[in-house]
Amino acid sequence: MPRTTISVDHVARVEGHGNVHVVIEDGVVKDVKMEIVEPARMFESMVKGRSYKEASYISSRICGICSASHVITDLKAVEQAFGIEVSQRTSMVRELLVYGSYLQNHAAHLFVFATPDFINEASIFPLAKSNPDLFAKALELKGLGNRLCTAVGGRSIHPITAVAGGFTHEIGAAEYLAFADEMEAMVPFAQDVVDLFAGFRICDFQTQGDMLALVQPDYYPVQSSDTLRFFGDGVEEFATADAFDHISEYQVDHSGAFFAKRASNGKPYMTAALARINASWDHLGKTAKIASAKAGLRPPALNPMLNNVAQAVELVDALERCARICRELAKGEGSCTPAPVRPKAGVGVGVTEAPRGVVVHKLEFDDRGCVVKASITTPTAQNLANLECDIRLLAGMLAESGTSERIIRAEVEKLIRAYDPCISCSVH
């Protein structure tokens, strides 16, 4: 093949504005650029001088779909800086909120964004006619996530009730129990979703980058852990408070988002559902683990295209876990009433697993509780360098075997969407 340039301006069915350019010469990939052209909103500079009361409200607006994660991450940073301990109940309600956003995100990503790739359609809307049952059930699952976020956070995105130290409002036992029933009833469909995605044909290749995820003994953590783990080329565990010592961000001209690499070895890495499943496979619930194994997804799983299946497995796990948390909360033990906040000068680092991977907010406060400095990195910003490497690998492999330009382009787009990039988050 002579020189070919594959360019997709404004990759569709992802959150935000990104372009991809791949240059192939004589079957060899010469250049790959994932251009991140999302408008920069300067959140880190915007929260400077703002009170801790406003910080999480503002940073929620980094991203609509990841808003629950940004809020909880920011609140954890505030609480660490001021030395606030939250109750067990608050932690459980937070977990429910984060998982609500997993249901929303994974269902939206898998069906609205990814599925059209595998059924040769431009969007999900034709599925309403061709497979109305699947379409209705997919919307129902996404709707369950929305309703959970609305019940816990006050609306489906940009939660209202989550504040430093607790929640300003909580639903009653009957509502928790009703959700538990609904979650359990939805599990069989989520199992079908795992099978559906396991059945889609994907290119066989492995990422060469490392992976990053939160880890916790005997638990599959999304917001409850203070330990991060890099793995792949050597295991490296560290406290979330030191996250920015281990993650090295750098600026490139073709992206409004900062790229990132693992500081200790300079390698790009992936953080996503796939990284979580590789890191915490042992702590998946039984149903999710069986579904995953049946789908052929078990560690080490290094094909980034499997992130779709990993998200589907997490749907099964999230539903069962949420049902359990709801039943526990319905017992009415403990309180979520916000703990008293006494601002003081200091630094706090919040880290959670957003649906798309590890998100870090580091906030430095003055003695009045106003932000002096903020540093934020999102899953997609961290993934971009690895995504470029994976596109190079995939396009190279396909070009070498003489695949047509049209198919290379389609596979590259599929890969980008499998990463579930959240571009508006990444630029922030």
Added chain:
Amino acid sequence: MRSYECNRAANSSEVECLPTPRVVVIGLASCFGCQLQITNMEQHLMDVVGQFELVYWQLASSEPMPQEYDVAVIEGAVTTLESMETVRQLRQKAKTIITIGACANTAGIPGIAAAGFNGHSSEVYSQGVPNACGQVIAPRSVGSVIQVDYQVPCCPIDFYDFSAVLSRALYGSNRTVPNRTMCGDCKRNETQCFFEKGELCLGLVTKGGCGARCPKLGRPCFGCAGLSKDANLDAARDSVARYGIEVAEFESRLQLFNQTNEALCEGAKGEYHA
């Protein structure tokens, strides 16, 4: 599902069928949350989407932007010269412009960076703003660049508000857009006033209509609907002081969603057309 023209025809066989309106949805500088809010009302989504021909929606479909359309729905603030050009072109082609959410209506949260904008961009990008960001300018509302026909308020928008504004744009309505401040909504809900607890709330000056959802859930209003035309800022400042809350805190909180509103800062962009 019945379509727009069939509804008309069913009511009177003499009414001529109107062509189905072609709608495009465009995202500028935003969190994409308002577009998500549209998809987040699953049970009604297809009923609403069935009313028109959705010809461009990058978030949901890889169909390219068409040359002709009737209605443009715009989310997000204008933050680059390129997006300024985009909205001007949208205005030229579309018969109707609807802006959704605080970013598009008031410059919203991105608007916070409008004050001392160059300082913000050089602080975030110490090596200079990357080319990929385009030619960045101080954030501004869509309404400060082009004439806007309808606004859907708040951060994020409420789906039912969106659906009401859309039906207003498609079918017309003689209902007036309320200008009242949000305070009255709280009274109606019988929510205890935050000022009595010594806490600042922007319901005093913010456009009503949201049902005072945040105060109802224990959180004071941060002003996401934007300033009401009826807002009496001086009286509000007096009230704030009377309750022993610092007026400076009030001014600072107002900037969250009204940084570029000329009622607050002379010479800033942010006029309203709705």
